[in-house]
Amino acid sequence: MRRKPRILIGKVGLDGHEVGARVVARALADAGMEVIYTGLRQTPEMIVRTAIEEGVDLIGISILSGSHMSFFPEILRLLREYQAEDIPFIAGGIIPAEDVERLKEMGVKEIFPPETPTSEIVRFVKGLLDERP
């Protein structure tokens, strides 16, 4: 039997708003996944290292500070550098639509705006993990 999916939920940068991260972490946990929540003030380096150390199947980052265009490309770059680009990376928070398009082109799998039902996030994550070989 396949083990429970492991998910890393993280807050990157100095943004201290963690309600969204906690709500999503709880929803994924309730859907039967192991969720590791990093707490606040992580660097892209810390996120990617934790993801690799914990052997997670997916990274989800919450951000509300508007600094996504600095941090997200850096996370993607580090995933490639550590040869961990097979770990899918999703995000949620306040991210303008024009940035969403650019970030998805760069490789972020999906970006959920603030009003997304958690059921939609759970469905997306399950779908993504089912595609795994």
Added chain:
Amino acid sequence: MTTMDPKKLKELEEAKRAWEEQCLKPALEAFPERRKNFLTDIGLNIERLYTPLDLERVNFDYEKDLGFPGQFPYTRGISPTMYRSAPWIVRAYSGFGEPELCNKRYKKLVEWGVDEIVMAVDLPTQVGYDSDHLMARGEVGKVGVAIDTLRDMEILFEGIPLNKLKRISMLGNSFGPIALALFIALGEKQGLQPEEFVVDLQNDILKEYVARGTYIFPIRPSVRVTTDVVGYCARHAPHWYPSTLCANHLNAAGAGSSKAAAFAMANGVCYLRHLVEKGYTVDNVAPLFSMFLDERSDFFVAICHFRAARRVWAKILKEKFHAMDPRSTALKITAYSHGGETLLEPINNIARITLAALAYVLGGVQFLYNASYDEVLGTPSEEAAKISIRIQQILAHELGITSTVDPLGGSYFIETLTTEIEREISEEFEKVEALGGAIAAIEKGYYLSAITEGANRRQKEFERGERVSIGVNKWRIETKAPYGAFRIDPMIETKQVERLSRVKRERNERRVKEALQYVREVAQGEGNLVPPSLEAVRAYATIGEICDVLRSVFGEYQAREYFSAKGS
């Protein structure tokens, strides 16, 4: 104690029963109500109709529960004339980019007629990192203006003397003494004594550990950092507002307004006790606190929440602290009109913000600021910022809203709900007291579990459609979310880092070193942290340098936490 004649009450009860039988029952059969319960976010059920019978049920007594405005327990307001003398203080929370750019917006705010500018500073500044720090990369100037040294303050307020505004403010939650020092030193540069202007800080660290997250030091030294500011002002600037007890962020994170207010009051009581232990009398320090309240889900709950909170605080100060000065018991309230704004169809947010502001005004607010309708998209545009100020001015000066004191006082509904909310806040406050007070409640995870539970409940209500958001989960039109109009130029970081290194080159290094040593010595001892912070700021030491000294003495709060599946 009843205020109604028992015979009259009995007659009313019978009349109500007859109405239910003859009028209500057939109406319900023909037109059933939309919902079984009309529940509020705080869990109280709103009844179909309120009558004097409800006032009787909650033991309402005019003199005991209301009294007169400007007198204990201040339910009807903290001053006898309220907005007839002067409307509330119109605040604007604003800041982005670097000081030169932001100064242009501040000048506009002054022109539009704001009474108080609340500096929004960027996240590196809020957690004590300079703009050239590794942790600041990508964040400089993003959620607020970057401030590294006194030089940035001078540029930011170029052409805006501090006494031109009724109050001047920044949050300064984790480093209150430095925030206060920056304003004192800026006043000096502008040729102003502290008597000539008014500083207002948020400076409430305890809530940061459970909501908002801009802590630096561990809890206990942080309480000292926060209260040193209050103690300093009690002696040197008693007309300032050195600490604002914040329920807002606790409610936003999920606590619900009653618990949020109770927790914020418990935090305030923790600061007060700390100050009393240090030798201040309650009446020296209590008048310097104000409170930042919030209720974003229900218009009438918001009104009653403010009235109830004034009653609870007045009783705490009188009964627990034996405060004698009326300024200690009269709770001054700050509020922020925001909460239900949506990313989709953002212009609708103007209606949401206006109604929130109206509720706070009807509740008797002192200091008010409005969100901008486009804030959900990022930094407010100039147009949106102006509208948010104009809304307040319209409420204050058109339509007669401010002509009488506590216009809703005496409503069966309002008075019943106010009393019910007062009980909720008091009971929750006593629970925290029983746990050992605010610090114990934080360390035992009591605040956080209330917040997390509430956040999950709200999310579920939203997903089930019980929590309606027009244009989002009701009558939604499939459109793309709009683009934010306002972007922060990434070159701002470079510009700010260059300015910082120029300040460092030009300042007197020896003076900086001595001032930082003074900060260290006071931090290691028992003295007040404001005077050494002021010396350091005057010498153009950076916020990061001063915070680094304090970090080396106090240590840093460890936020890391494991949160794995419970399957529950």
